[in-house]
Amino acid sequence: MPDLFTTLATSPVARRVGVPQPTRLRRFAPGEPLCDSPVLVAGGGAFAGAVRDHLASLGVTTVDALEVAEVAEGAVDGTPPVTDAGRLGAVVLDLSDAVDLGDLDRLRTLGAPAVRRLARNARVVVVGRDPDTVTDLEAAVTQRALEGFVRSLGKELRHGATANLVLAQGDRPDGVVSAVAFFLSGRSAYVDGQVVVVGDTPTPARSTTLLAGQVAVVTGAARGIGADIARVLARDGARVVAVDVPSAGQALAAVANEVGGTALQLDITAPDAGTRIVEHARGRHGGLDVVVHNAGITRDRLLVNLDEQQWSSVVAVNLRSVLRMNEALLAEGGLGDGGRIVCVSSIAGLAGNRGQTNYAVSKAGVVGLVHALSRRVAGRGITVNAVAPGFIETEMTARIPFATREVGRRMNSLQQAGLPLDVAEAVCWLAQPTSGAVTGQVLRVCGQSLLGA
Ligand SMILES: NC(=O)c1ccc[n+]([C@@H]2O[C@H](COP(=O)([O-])OP(=O)(O)OC[C@H]3O[C@@H](n4cnc5c(N)ncnc54)[C@H](O)[C@@H]3O)[C@@H](O)[C@H]2O)c1
Incomplete structure (x- = not known):
C-alpha cells in the first residue's frame, strides 16, 4: 500500500507542478536477465575481461566503447538525443589500473557520455583497488579518489539508477566479478553510493542454485526484514531455521511453513541460545552453514x-546476544568451515541518530564485532559481514512519529x-559461497541515505 507521501507526490496535481516522482525500482525476479539492456564495460583495468566473460555467460550483451558517431549524432550542445533502443542498462568502469591523478580524467571522458545514455534503473559500477593495498603514494591517492566519484554520482543519477564501487585487494577476478554482478542485478535495488572491498580469496564457481545444500539460521524471522531474509534464503536454495521469541x-x-523450513522458538538473550541453535540445526538439518x-x-x-531497562534491553538483544551466541556458533561442532555470519546493523550505528543513543551503541558495536571477528575466523574460511539498513518499511518504522517517518522515507538518493x-x-548475497572474498564489510542498504552519507 502506498504511504501518504507517495499518494500525494504521485497525484495528478503534484505531477503537474513538477514534484519529483520516486521511480519504481528494478528488483530481482527469478528467471529475469541480470540486465536487459547492453552493458558498457570500459577502462583499462585487469578485471574488465573477466566481467565481460561473466556477463556473456549470462547472455548479457556488452559493448567495449560508445561509437563516436553514436555520441555525436544529432548532438545539441554536445548532448545527443537518445532513443530507448540506444540506452545502456549499466556501465562498468574498471579503473583498477589508475596510478596517477591524470588517470582520473577517464571517469569523466568515459563516464559522462555513458551516463547520458543510461536506461531507467541503470547501474554504474566502478572497479578499483583497495588503497590500503597500494604502496605508491599517488596511486593510493588516485584509488581513494574513486570513492568521491561514486558517492557523488549516486546523488546525481535519477530514475532509480545507482552507482557503487568495488575495490579489489588482489588480482583474483572471481570475487570482483561476484560483487559487480550483485551491483548490476536487481538484488542491489536499494544499495547506492556504497563501497565494497573484495579480498584475494579463491571462491567457488557460480551456480544457479546459489545456496543449494546450505543450512541457514535467521533470528527475528517471524516478521519484517527477518521474514523476508528467510524467504530469500529459501528461494535461493537454503534450508531455513526460523528463530523468534515464543510470543511470536x-x-x-x-x-x-511457507519456506519449507523449521521454527525454533527462542529468546536470543537466553544464555544457552547459541547452543540451542546449533543443536536444532544439526539435529533437524544435519549442519549449519549460514x-x-x-x-x-x-x-x-x-x-x-x-531508563536503565530501555538502555540495557536494547544492548542485550541487539549486541550482547550476538556476541554470546557467536561463541557457541564458532565452537567445535557449530558453524562449519567456510560458513557465513551476516549481522544486521543500522545506519544509526554508523551516523548516530537523535533519540537513539542506546540503539546506535548496539548497532555500532555490531560493526565493531564484524571488523574484529572477521579477522579472527578468516583462517577457517568463515566470513563475517553486516548490512546497515536505512529506512525500511516494517512494523518497526511504522511506529515512528508521522512527520519524522515521512522525512526518513525521502532523505536518500x-x-x-x-x-x-x-x-x-x-544479506543473501553475503551468505552465498561465491561471496567468500567479502569479509569484514558493512554494506549500507539505504538508498544512499543523507544520514551519515
Ligand atoms: N526497519 C528498519 O528501517 C531498520 C533499519 C535499520 C536496521 N534495522 C534492523 O533490522 C532488523 C529487523 O528489523 P525489523 O524492522 O524487521 O524489526 P521488527 O520489529 O519488525 O522485527 C524484529 C523481529 O525480531 C524479533 N525479536 C525481538 N527480540 C527478540 C529476541 N530477544 N529473541 C528473538 N527474536 C526477537 C521480534 O519478535 C521480531 O519478529 C533489526 O535488527 C533492526 O534493528 C531495521
Whole structure:
C-alpha cells in the first residue's frame, strides 16, 4: 500500500507542478536477465575481461566503447538525443589500473557520455583497488579518489539508477566479478553510493542454485526484514531455521511453513541460545552453514529520558546476544568451515541518530564485532559481514512519529523507503559461497541515505 507521501507526490496535481516522482525500482525476479539492456564495460583495468566473460555467460550483451558517431549524432550542445533502443542498462568502469591523478580524467571522458545514455534503473559500477593495498603514494591517492566519484554520482543519477564501487585487494577476478554482478542485478535495488572491498580469496564457481545444500539460521524471522531474509534464503536454495521469541510463535510457524523450513522458538538473550541453535540445526538439518543475526529492538528516547531497562534491553538483544551466541556458533561442532555470519546493523550505528543513543551503541558495536571477528575466523574460511539498513518499511518504522517517518522515507538518493526484500537480497548475497572474498564489510542498504552519507 502506498504511504501518504507517495499518494500525494504521485497525484495528478503534484505531477503537474513538477514534484519529483520516486521511480519504481528494478528488483530481482527469478528467471529475469541480470540486465536487459547492453552493458558498457570500459577502462583499462585487469578485471574488465573477466566481467565481460561473466556477463556473456549470462547472455548479457556488452559493448567495449560508445561509437563516436553514436555520441555525436544529432548532438545539441554536445548532448545527443537518445532513443530507448540506444540506452545502456549499466556501465562498468574498471579503473583498477589508475596510478596517477591524470588517470582520473577517464571517469569523466568515459563516464559522462555513458551516463547520458543510461536506461531507467541503470547501474554504474566502478572497479578499483583497495588503497590500503597500494604502496605508491599517488596511486593510493588516485584509488581513494574513486570513492568521491561514486558517492557523488549516486546523488546525481535519477530514475532509480545507482552507482557503487568495488575495490579489489588482489588480482583474483572471481570475487570482483561476484560483487559487480550483485551491483548490476536487481538484488542491489536499494544499495547506492556504497563501497565494497573484495579480498584475494579463491571462491567457488557460480551456480544457479546459489545456496543449494546450505543450512541457514535467521533470528527475528517471524516478521519484517527477518521474514523476508528467510524467504530469500529459501528461494535461493537454503534450508531455513526460523528463530523468534515464543510470543511470536504463530507468525514464526507461518513463515517456517511457507519456506519449507523449521521454527525454533527462542529468546536470543537466553544464555544457552547459541547452543540451542546449533543443536536444532544439526539435529533437524544435519549442519549449519549460514547465520543471520537479524533480531533487534528499539526503545527510542533522548539520553536524558532513557531508563536503565530501555538502555540495557536494547544492548542485550541487539549486541550482547550476538556476541554470546557467536561463541557457541564458532565452537567445535557449530558453524562449519567456510560458513557465513551476516549481522544486521543500522545506519544509526554508523551516523548516530537523535533519540537513539542506546540503539546506535548496539548497532555500532555490531560493526565493531564484524571488523574484529572477521579477522579472527578468516583462517577457517568463515566470513563475517553486516548490512546497515536505512529506512525500511516494517512494523518497526511504522511506529515512528508521522512527520519524522515521512522525512526518513525521502532523505536518500532514491527518494523512497526500502523494502524488507532489499535488505534480504543483500544479506543473501553475503551468505552465498561465491561471496567468500567479502569479509569484514558493512554494506549500507539505504538508498544512499543523507544520514551519515
Ligand atoms: N526497519 C528498519 O528501517 C531498520 C533499519 C535499520 C536496521 N534495522 C534492523 O533490522 C532488523 C529487523 O528489523 P525489523 O524492522 O524487521 O524489526 P521488527 O520489529 O519488525 O522485527 C524484529 C523481529 O525480531 C524479533 N525479536 C525481538 N527480540 C527478540 C529476541 N530477544 N529473541 C528473538 N527474536 C526477537 C521480534 O519478535 C521480531 O519478529 C533489526 O535488527 C533492526 O534493528 C531495521
